[in-house]
Amino acid sequence: MQNESxxxxxLDNEMPMAxxxxxxxxxxxxxxxxxxxxGLAQTLSAHGLNVIIIExxxxxxxxxxxxxxxxxxxxxQRWAMTEGEKRALMxxxxxxxxxxxxxxxxxxxxxxxxQFELKQELLVRLDRLCAxxxxxxxxxxxxxxxxxxxxVKHQGRVIGLHFSNPVPKTPLCEIVRAFHTSDETFQRxxxxxxxxxxxxxxxxxxxxxxxxxxxIPMLNEAMYILMEGVSSAEDIxxxxxxxxxxxxxxxxxxxxxxxxxxxxxxxxxxxELGDSKYRPCPLLRRKVREQKYGKKSGEGFFRYDExxxxxxxxxx
Numbered sequence: 001m002q003n004e005s006x007x008x009x010x011l012d013n014e015m016p017m018a019x020x021x022x023x024x025x026x027x028x029x030x031x032x033x034x035x036x037x038x039g040l041a042q043t044l045s046a047h048g049l050n051v052i053i054i055e056x057x058x059x060x061x062x063x064x065x066x067x068x069x070x071x072x073x074x075x076x077q078r079w080a081m082t083e084g085e086k087r088a089l090m091x092x093x094x095x096x097x098x099x100x101x102x103x104x105x106x107x108x109x110x111x112x113x114x115q116f117e118l119k120q121e122l123l124v125r126l127d128r129l130c131a132x133x134x135x136x137x138x139x140x141x142x143x144x145x146x147x148x149x150x151x152v153k154h155q156g157r158v159i160g161l162h163f164s165n166p167v168p169k170t171p172l173c174e175i176v177r178a179f180h181t182s183d184e185t186f187q188r189x190x191x192x193x194x195x196x197x198x199x200x201x202x203x204x205x206x207x208x209x210x211x212x213x214x215x216i217p218m219l220n221e222a223m224y225i226l227m228e229g230v231s232s233a234e235d236i237x238x239x240x241x242x243x244x245x246x247x248x249x250x251x252x253x254x255x256x257x258x259x260x261x262x263x264x265x266x267x268x269x270x271x272e273l274g275d276s277k278y279r280p281c282p283l284l285r286r287k288v289r290e291q292k293y294g295k296k297s298g299e300g301f302f303r304y305d306e307x308x309x310x311x312x313x314x315x316x
Contacts, residue, residue: 023133025192026050029102031122032111033064033095035258035296036139039167040111042071045092046168047196053095054102061095068093071168074307103129107192109137109161114264120148127152135185137161141212141261142268145178145205155180159189162209163198165257173198174209207272212265215253216278220266222250223281226301233301251301252310254284255294263288 028044030037033053041051055061072089075081094101102108108130110122119138126136135157138145149158160176173193177186190200203209208216222236231239237249246253254262263285269278287293287300294300295308305311 023106023188025106027052027105027107029105029108030054030111031099031102031109031126032113032139033060033067034111034113035067035165036163036167037111038064038068038071039165040109040163041068041093042089043168043196045089049092049196051093052101052105053093054099055095055097057097061097064095099125100129102126105130105134107135107137109139111139114141114143114261114268116143116148119143120151123149123152123158127154127158132157135159135189137189139163140176142208142265142272144207144272145176146180149178149180156182157185159185160203160205160209161189161193162203162211164211171197171199172211173200174203174211175200176203176205176209178205208265208269213269216262216266216269219250219254219262220277220279220281220284223254223283223301226251227281227283255300255302255304256308257294258296259284259293259300260288 027050028040029052030040031054033041033055037053041053044051053064055064069086069090072081072086076083076086108126110119110126112118112122119140123136123138130136132154136152137159138148139161140148141162145158145160149155152158155178158178159181160174160178162174162176164170164172175186175190175193186202190202193200201210207213222240225231225236226233233251237251240246240249248256263280266278266280266284269275270280291297292299295304298304298306302310
């Protein structure tokens with residue numbers, strides 16, 4: 001997975017814009033153009049919204065645009081999108097390196113790596129850039145949003161949005177209330193997220209929220225079963241798919257999520273809760289050390305082609 005970190009500059013001279021006349025959302029700012037950022041951009045543009053993505057350098061700008069186009073090309077191959085629809089969606093998305101461009105957005109969200117200091121610095125930066133009635137969302141999966149938002153001046157407008165990957169195809173969004181998130185912020189956010197076709201669930205801040213906290217122990221246990229030689233990766237996934245009517249097995253799901261991200265989530269959960277069920281399996285650590293991140297790198301617990309389709313039997 002490409003590094004989504006944003007290089008930030010000094011904040012001293014930044015002032016909020018004049019307040020908007022209303023709260024209608026037409027332009028959404030996304031800070032971070034990795035897998036999650038691209039999925040959100042595709043979803044938002046498909047609902048007629050304009051999107052501006054901030055990346056940290058021109059190389060990542062080009063990679064973001066290319067990745068977004070490739071995602072849509074796969075949809076065209078599946079007959080789920082036409083070339084004309086792709087052109088329309090791409091025309092609504094702008095990718096730039098200038099974070100000041102999000103100052104004109106009607107809703108702003110950071111979707112960078114799961115790094116506390118980076119996210120905190122970004123929220124402070126966005127709070128200074130955006131008019132005070134503009135909602136600022138964080139896509140953290142396991143970190144404390146209340147702690148991240150502590151130095152933010154207008155904490156009431158900060159909220160968490162936890163989407164599942166792939167965003168265009170997964171109808172769920174967890175809306176996370178930090179300690180200071182206002183009721184108005186929550187209501188406006190829920191209406192907006194529902195307007196882009198997502199089912200929302202309300203979550204009060206706690207490490208892992210609902211989905212991450214529930215899924216991590218199962219994925220981790222599947223890795224231990226493989227590491228201990230109880231069964232093969234193929235048979236583990238087959239058993240779980242057929243036995244529990246899962247669309248994919250836990251190991252392929254891990255590959256889809258990104259093994260390095262999964263490791264970061266587990267380490268955060270173990271650090272926050274101290275429960276051994278969140279302690280990362282050594283096999284996962286080894287995969288990440290070997291830069292075998294799953295579908296994005298072409299190899300994890302299984303091997304994949306450039307489109308993310310499995311191409312071999314399990315490799316262990």
